[in-house]
Amino acid sequence: MSIKTIIIDDEPKAIAILADKIKRFCPELEVVASISKPQDAFDSINEYQPDLVFIDIAMPGMTGFDILQQFTHPNFEIIFATAFDQYALDAIKHCAIGYLVKPIDNEDLVEAVVNATRNIEDKNALEKNKLLIENLGVQKFQKKKIVIPSTEGLEFVKVKTISHFEGVDGYTKIHLSNRKAMLSSHSIGHFKKLLNIEDFYHVHKSYVINMSFVERYLNDGYVVLQGDISIPVSRAKRAEFLNQLKQ
Numbered sequence: 001m002s003i004k005t006i007i008i009d010d011e012p013k014a015i016a017i018l019a020d021k022i023k024r025f026c027p028e029l030e031v032v033a034s035i036s037k038p039q040d041a042f043d044s045i046n047e048y049q050p051d052l053v054f055i056d057i058a059m060p061g062m063t064g065f066d067i068l069q070q071f072t073h074p075n076f077e078i079i080f081a082t083a084f085d086q087y088a089l090d091a092i093k094h095c096a097i098g099y100l101v102k103p104i105d106n107e108d109l110v111e112a113v114v115n116a117t118r119n120i121e122d123k124n125a126l127e128k129n130k131l132l133i134e135n136l137g138v139q140k141f142q143k144k145k146i147v148i149p150s151t152e153g154l155e156f157v158k159v160k161t162i163s164h165f166e167g168v169d170g171y172t173k174i175h176l177s178n179r180k181a182m183l184s185s186h187s188i189g190h191f192k193k194l195l196n197i198e199d200f201y202h203v204h205k206s207y208v209i210n211m212s213f214v215e216r217y218l219n220d221g222y223v224v225l226q227g228d229i230s231i232p233v234s235r236a237k238r239a240e241f242l243n244q245l246k247q
Contacts, residue, residue, distance in 0.1 A: 002028065002029075002030045003028055003029050003030060003051045003052050003116075003117065003120065004030055004032050004048060004049070004050045004051045004052070005022070005029045005030060005031045005032065005050055005051065005052045005053070005054070006031070006032060006033045006034070006035065006041075006044060006045060006048060006050045006052075006053045006054070007019060007031060007033075007034045007035070007053075007054045008034075008035045008038060008041050008053065008054065008055045008056060008059075008064070008067065009034075009035075009036065009054070009055075009056040009059070009081065010036055010037070010038060010056060010059040010060060011036070011056070012036050014056065014081075014102065015034045015036060017103075017104070018054060018081065018104060019031055019034060021104060021106060021109055022109075022113075025106055025109060025110050026109065026110060026113045028113075028117070029052065029113065032048045032050060033047075033048050033050075038059045038060075038061065038062040038063075038064075038066075038067060039061065039062060041055075041062075041067045042067065042070045042071070045071075045076065049076075050076050051076060051077060051120050052076065052077045052078075052079065052113075052116050052120065053076050053077070053078050053079075054079050054080075054081050054100075055067060055068070055078060055079075055080055055081065056080075056081055056082060057080055057081075057082040058082060058083070058193055058194055060193065064080055064082075068129060071129075073126055074125070074126065074129040075125050075126040075129070076125055076129075077098075077116045077119050077120050077125045078097050078098070078125070078129065079097075079098040079099065079100060079112050079113075079116055080097065080098065080099040080100070081099070081100045081102060081104065082099065082100075082101065082102060083101070083102040097128055097129070098112040098115055098116055099112075100112055146159060146162075146191075146194060146195065148174060148182060148184050155182065157174070157176070157182070159195070159199070159210075160210075160212070161176050161177050161178045161179075162174060162175070162176055162177075162210050163175045163176065163177055163209070163210055163213045163225050163226065163227065163229065164207055164208060164209040164210060164213070164225060164229070164231060165188055165191050165192075165200075165207065165208040165209075166188075166206060166207055167187065167188035167205070167206040167207070168183075168206075170187055171183055171184065171185055171186075171187075172184045172186055172187060172188045172190070172191060174191075175229075177213075177226070177227070188205075188206065188207075188208060191208060192208050195208070199211055199212065201241060201244055202237070203223060203231060203232070203233045203234065203237055203241055204231065204232050204233060204234045204237065205234065207231050207232070209223065209225060209231055210225075211244070213225040213226045214245070217233075217241075217242065217245060218230075221233050221235070221238060223241070
C-alpha cells in the first residue's frame with residue numbers, strides 16, 4: 001500500500017530531515033509534495049489529494065490549524081509536527097490525531113505512521129478533523145489566546161492582556177495587564193514566532209511588545225507602554241519601528 005504524503009513546514013531544513021527519515025523508516029509513504037509556504041498548502045492538498053499530511057503548527061502568517069480550517073471536508077490523515085510540545089493539547093489527543101515533537105524521534109515517527117495507516121484504512125479522518133476544528137476553536141487559539149507552559153501546567157492567556165515579553169537568561173517573562181508577570185522556560189524567540197507580527201514587534205533582542213499597548217515613542221530610543229513602562233528600542237530597529245508606528 002502506497003500512501004500519498006505531503007509535508008508542510010516553513011523551514012526547508014526540517015522538511016529535508018523529515019523526508020529523509022520517511023525514506024529510511026517509512027518506505028510505504030510516497031512524498032508527493034513538500035511545501036515551505038503555508039499559504040500554498042490549500043491548493044497543493046487539493047491538487048495532490050494526499051492520504052497523509054505532516055503539518056508544522058507554528059508557522060509565520062498561517063498556523064497548521066489555519067490550514068486545516070480552510071477545508072470544508074478535510075478527509076486526509078494528519079500528523080502535526082512541532083518544536084513546541086505545549087501544542088500537544090488534549091483536543092488533539094482526544095481526536096486521535098497524531099503529533100510529533102521536534103527533533104523527531106525515529107521510533108515516534110514509525111509509531112505515528114502506523115497509527116495513521118490504520119486510520120486511513122478505517123477512513124475516519126474526516127470525522128476526526130472536524131472534531132479537532134470544533135474542539136480547538138482555531139481562530140480563538142491563534143488570534144485571541146496563546147498557550148504558555150508554567151510551573152503549574154499550561155495556561156491559556158488572552159493576547160489582549162499581554163503588554164510585552166522580556167527575555168531573561170534564556171527564559172521569558174510575560175508581562176500582563178491584569179495580573180502579575182508569568183515566567184516561561186521558552187526563549188523569547190518562541191513567542192516572536194508564535195505571535196502575529198502585525199500585533200507584536202521585536203523592538204530589542206530582549207523585548208517583544210504588544211503594539212496596542214504603545215502610548216508614545218521618545219527621542220532617546222525608548223517606547224512607553226500603558227502603565228508608564230519604558231522599553232528600549234535597539235538602534236538597528238528604530239527606523240523600522242517608527243515606520244511600523246506610522247502605519
